[in-house]
Amino acid sequence: QQQVKQSPQSLIVQKGGISIINCAYENTAFDYFPWYQQFPGKGPALLIAIRPDVSEKKEGRFTISFNKSAKQFSLHIMDSQPGDSATYFCAARGAGSYQLTFGKGTKLSVIP
Amino acid sequence: EPEVTQTPSHQVTQMGQEVILRCVPISNHLYFYWYRQILGQKVEFLVSFYNNEISEKSEIFDDQFSVERPDGSNFTLKIRSTKLEDSAMYFCASRVDSANYGYTFGSGTRLTVV
Numbered sequence: 001q002q003q004v005k006q007s008p009q010s011l012i013v014q015k016g017g018i019s020i021i022n023c024a025y026e027n028t029a030f031d032y033f034p035w036y037q038q039f040p041g042k043g044p045a046l047l048i049a050i051r052p053d054v055s056e057k058k059e060g061r062f063t064i065s066f067n068k069s070a071k072q073f074s075l076h077i078m079d080s081q082p083g084d085s086a087t088y089f090c091a092a093r094g095a096g097s098y099q100l101t102f103g104k105g106t107k108l109s110v111i112p
Numbered sequence: 113e114p115e116v117t118q119t120p121s122h123q124v125t126q127m128g129q130e131v132i133l134r135c136v137p138i139s140n141h142l143y144f145y146w147y148r149q150i151l152g153q154k155v156e157f158l159v160s161f162y163n164n165e166i167s168e169k170s171e172i173f174d175d176q177f178s179v180e181r182p183d184g185s186n187f188t189l190k191i192r193s194t195k196l197e198d199s200a201m202y203f204c205a206s207r208v209d210s211a212n213y214g215y216t217f218g219s220g221t222r223l224t225v226v
Contacts, residue, residue, distance in 0.1 A: 032213045034213070034214070034215075036155075036217075041219070041220075042219050042220075043116075043203050043205075043217030043218050043219050043220050044155060044203070044217050045217065046214050046215060046216070049213065049214065089154065089155060091155075093213060097168065098143065098145070098160035098162070098167050098168040099145075099157035099160060099168055099170065100147075100155075100157060100215070101157070102154045102155040102156070103154060104153065104154045105154055
């Protein structure tokens, strides 16, 4: 119940294309859903996050779509650039909990 | 931009030895965390620390692990007797307060147990 399932494991997108990464969860007590971007040798960096009371949040080229009834959320990267090549992790936090539960990560490669 | 600083960046230790991983969280942050990432796998929660005590810990955080905030700025993770399976990247993170859920992670310490 504490798991967050992330797909795909890896993704290759052409420059200018849309990258879509999906996550699903079981625990209905999760109340905060962030996405992290990680470059090799670096720690995860918060990209964008959403609470379950909204269905979509957009920040620049990054959009989270959230489907509460399906218990799914996804990250869309519009106009993907080679600099977006990184590993992306979805995560979730349970209400009243201090910890984040991470998905297994998606390695995104944006090719010119 | 404020950073979470971790030292050392890489530590090699022999099995059975004690290691201390060090972190300097962002100065006005109140919540502190350790996570680890075994190579190629997901980031896993170890422990959270608030108001000078552990607030939550995972099953991974057994008696071999301890945390301390000895001087109001540093935040340390000690592994008493390292095992081969402790080899991982260890990330420290901090969060400003209870209303703000965003973590800032450090760049990590790569621990290699041989």
